[in-house]
Amino acid sequence: MKAKNDKPTNEEQIRRLVNNWAKAIRARDMEGALAYHAKDVVMFDVPLPLQSKGIEAYKMTWNLFFDSNPGGKGSFELRELKITAGDTVAFCHALLITRGGKEPQGRLTIGLKKIRGNWMIVHEHHSYPIKD
Amino acid sequence: MKAKNDKPTNEEQIRRLVNNWAKAIRARDMEGALAYHAKDVVMFDVPLPLQSKGIEAYKMTWNLFFDSNPGGKGSFELRELKITAGDTVAFCHALLITRGGKEPQGRLTIGLKKIRGNWMIVHEHHSYPIKD
Numbered sequence: 365m366k367a368k369n370d371k372p373t374n375e376e377q378i379r380r381l382v383n384n385w386a387k388a389i390r391a392r393d394m395e396g397a398l399a400y401h402a403k404d405v406v407m408f409d410v411p412l413p414l415q416s417k418g419i420e421a422y423k424m425t426w427n428l429f430f431d432s433n434p435g436g437k438g439s440f441e442l443r444e445l446k447i448t449a450g451d452t453v454a455f456c457h458a459l460l461i462t463r464g465g466k467e468p469q470g471r472l473t474i475g476l477k478k479i480r481g482n483w484m485i486v487h488e489h490h491s492y493p494i495k496d
Numbered sequence: 497m498k499a500k501n502d503k504p505t506n507e508e509q510i511r512r513l514v515n516n517w518a519k520a521i522r523a524r525d526m527e528g529a530l531a532y533h534a535k536d537v538v539m540f541d542v543p544l545p546l547q548s549k550g551i552e553a554y555k556m557t558w559n560l561f562f563d564s565n566p567g568g569k570g571s572f573e574l575r576e577l578k579i580t581a582g583d584t585v586a587f588c589h590a591l592l593i594t595r596g597g598k599e600p601q602g603r604l605t606i607g608l609k610k611i612r613g614n615w616m617i618v619h620e621h622h623s624y625p626i627k628d
Contacts, residue, residue: 406578406589408603412625414591415603446538448609448618453582455607457538457619459546471540471547473605473621475587477580486580487589489605491623493544 374449378476378483382445382456385485389440392430398423401485402477408489410470422488443468452478460490506581509615510608514577514588517617521572524562530555533617534609540621542602554620575600584610592622 372380381400388396398419407416409425416425441461448455454476459468475487504512513532520528530551539548541557548557573593580587586608591600607619 408589408605408623408625410626412627414600414625448585448607450582450585453580453585453587455585455587455605455619457540457607457621468546471621471623473540473587473607473619475580475589475605475607487587487605489589489603489621489623491540491603491621492626493540493546494542494624495544 374451374454374478374483375447378447378449378454378456379445381476381483381485382442382447382458382474386440386442389426389429394423394426394430397426400483402479405485406487408491410490410492439464442472454483506583506586506610506615507579510579510581510586510588511577513608513615513617514574514579514590514606518572518574521558521561526555526558526562529558532615534611537617538619540619540623542622542624571596574604586610586615 385397385400401419401422403419405419405422407422407425409416411428416422439462442458443461445458446456455474457471457473460470460472461468462470470490470492473489474485476483477486517529517532520531533551533554535551537551537554539554539557541548543560548554571594574590575593577590578588587606589603589605592602592604593600594602602622602624605621606617608615609618
């Protein structure tokens with residue numbers, strides 16, 4: 365059992381970060397969506413472009429996502445979030461429910477780095493499998 | 497300048513591993529394609545299924561890939577390989593040339609863990625962006 369004042373483990377810190385980030389996406393809160401990202405983040409998103417480099421390009425991918433579902437709040441739920449954390453580098457993957465679905469149809473991988481004591485997202489990869 | 501007997505850095509070890517793995521894929525060498533993977537690897541592949549869990553399911557994704565291009569050797573070239581390595585956990589991402597193309601059209605993210613002193617792949621995520 366952990367003492368109350370124990371610092372959260374790296375895995376706990378990352379779980380909280382990723383869940384807060386997903387919550388910001390659901391709330392269409394752009395500031396929250398960008399709050400955990402390094403300036404040189406590299407994004408592989410579901411639609412083109414092939415890659416988006418840097419925080420400004422990353423922001424544009426969320427403008428596109430929010431615009432594509434203008435009515436009400438978008439669904440963006442993680443399932444089976446699995447975190448692999450070292451002391452300075454970590455990654456995690458999850459299945460993703462979007463587009464108001466009930467079952468996961470998307471996949472997400474996130475790469476993180478500890479920068480000045482705080483975990484930051486430096487890479488994201490979102491995709492849907494090809495169905496034919 | 498490094499002494500000749502210096503152990504390769506984590507990044508150098510991973511670069512070698514990933515390049516050897518890609519070379520095995522190009523050579524349709526299944527043993528080589530599986531040589532760097534943990535038993536509980538989780539694969540997010542280009543076609544369905546949504547995810548493949550474990551080394552046997554991972555192997556099936558390459559059977560599918562090799563079968564889909566039965567004539568000659570398949571192209572599988574990495575571009576812009578970027579590695580982020582800690583002491584025990586690492587990830588990397590790259591653009592991918594397959595299907596005999598000249599420019600990258602795919603994306604790849606790999607998650608690794610050091611297991612008993614050796615880097616092993618525990619996660620892969622391959623995708624093509626949706627074009628419409």
